[in-house]
Amino acid sequence: MKAVVFDDFGPADVLRLDDVPEPELRDSDLLVRNHAAGVNRADIIQRTGGYGRDSFGDSAIMGLEIAGEVIAVGKDVQGFAVGDRVMGIVGGGGYAEQARIDYRMAMPIPQGMDYVRAAGIPEVFVTAHEAALHLGRLDAGESILIHAAAGGVGSAAVQLAHAAGARVFATAGAAKLDRLREFGADVAIDYKADDFARVIERETDGKGVDVIVDFIGAPYFERNLASLGYGGRLIEVGLLGGAKGATLPLDRLLYRHLQIIGTVMKSRPQRVKQAMTQRFRDRWLHAFDDGTLVPVIDSQFVLADAVQAHRRMESSSSVGKIILTM
Known part of the structure; x- marks a missing residue:
């Protein structure tokens, strides 16, 4: 089968x-003929050596989410059959047929x-969901600040928080603010023109927000803490701006x-x-089914054009998900 690979970081x-060889079916596996795969920031980290050569017990091929048709099932599989249309998270191997x-x-x-x-x-x-609602324990009537809210996880977090009944603050570049409002943001903040901590202080009468979901890291850390109200929860999901x-x-x-609270998915145990x-x-x-949640698709590329897909992500101009198609 065809797959996207690389020799050196x-x-x-x-x-x-x-x-490459076709994946070996394990007892609890579905074998899926991929029709599409999501591109994630973790793929960039893998390509540039951030995870080393560790496959975390799965595939060394990059790609963490797939959508396709089941073509074989392991003997311990329950609830799925050949021909089912499925989507899901894999430990690697998404950039393949x-x-x-x-x-x-x-x-x-x-x-x-x-x-x-x-x-x-x-x-x-x-x-x-894990960041904002499970770890962040966001509830109806509370408030949340979501950084990098035009990205894949950010746009999903805005939708989930809005659907959960929270007041949503969200940061992005000026050109993307209207999209944030479409996703459900109550207050969209231009992170280049405005100090988000001052906006939060003004909009909450100094009380702060209950939850912050952050992908930036060190450059935002102190202002994030200043923006949290009593009992507030800061969920660190990424370090795009650095760790030190x-x-x-x-x-x-x-x-x-x-x-x-810090969280990362790729290296977590399978049961988690x-x-x-x-x-x-x-x-x-x-x-x-009813449109309460909508996947936000920025662009799509055929599998052979994975280079262009990665460049699109690294440009930071995307809104929502970049997809590879097979």
């Missing part, structure tokens, strides 16, 4: 399409949804009863990923 043009997925990580594709849109759901919506240089104001942490998927599926999968 480096820029996008290290990627190439090549022949076929992939294996543990059936406990798979979800049925909503009726009437095409494979491209389905491939834009699993990684970002499961991650967003932040100062922790312990007095604010202590007296405001703040919580700082399964629980994350199940939580999202149980609460939200039906919401794609």
Whole structure:
């Protein structure tokens, strides 16, 4: 089968399409003929060496989410059969014509949804739900600040928070603010022109927000803590701006009863990923049927054009998901 591979870590043009062996079906696996796969920031990190050569017990081929048709099932599989249309998170192997997925990580594709849109759901919506609603414990009537809100996980988090009944603050570049409002943001903040901490202080009468979902890291850390209200929860999902240089104001942490929680999916144990998927599926999968939640697709590229897909992500000009099609 064809798959995107690379020999050495480096820029996008290290990627190439090549022949590789088909994945070996395990007892709890579905073998899926991929029709589409999502591109994620983690793929960039993998390509540039951030994870080393560790496959985390799965495939060394990149790609963390797929949508396609089941062509074989392992002997321990329950609830799925050959011919089913499925989407889900894989531990690697998405950038290929076929992939294996543990059936406990798979979800049925909503009726009437095409494979491209389905491939834009699993990684970002499961991650967003885990960050904002499970770890962040966001509830109706509370408020949340979501950074990098025009990206895949960010746009999913805005939709979920809005659907959960929260007041949503969201940051992005000026050209993307109208899209944030379409996703459900109540207050869209231009992170280049406005200091988000001052906007939060003004809009909340100094009370701060209950939850912050952050992908930036050190450059935002102190202002994030300043923007949290009593009992506030900061969920760190990424470090796009770097990991070093932040100062922790312990007095604010202590007296405001703040919580700082870090989360990453790729290196988590399989049972943890399964629980994350199940939580999202149980609460939200039906919401794609009536349009409450909508996968946001920025662009799509054929598998052979993975280089261009990675360059699109690295340009930071995308809104929503970048998809590879087979």
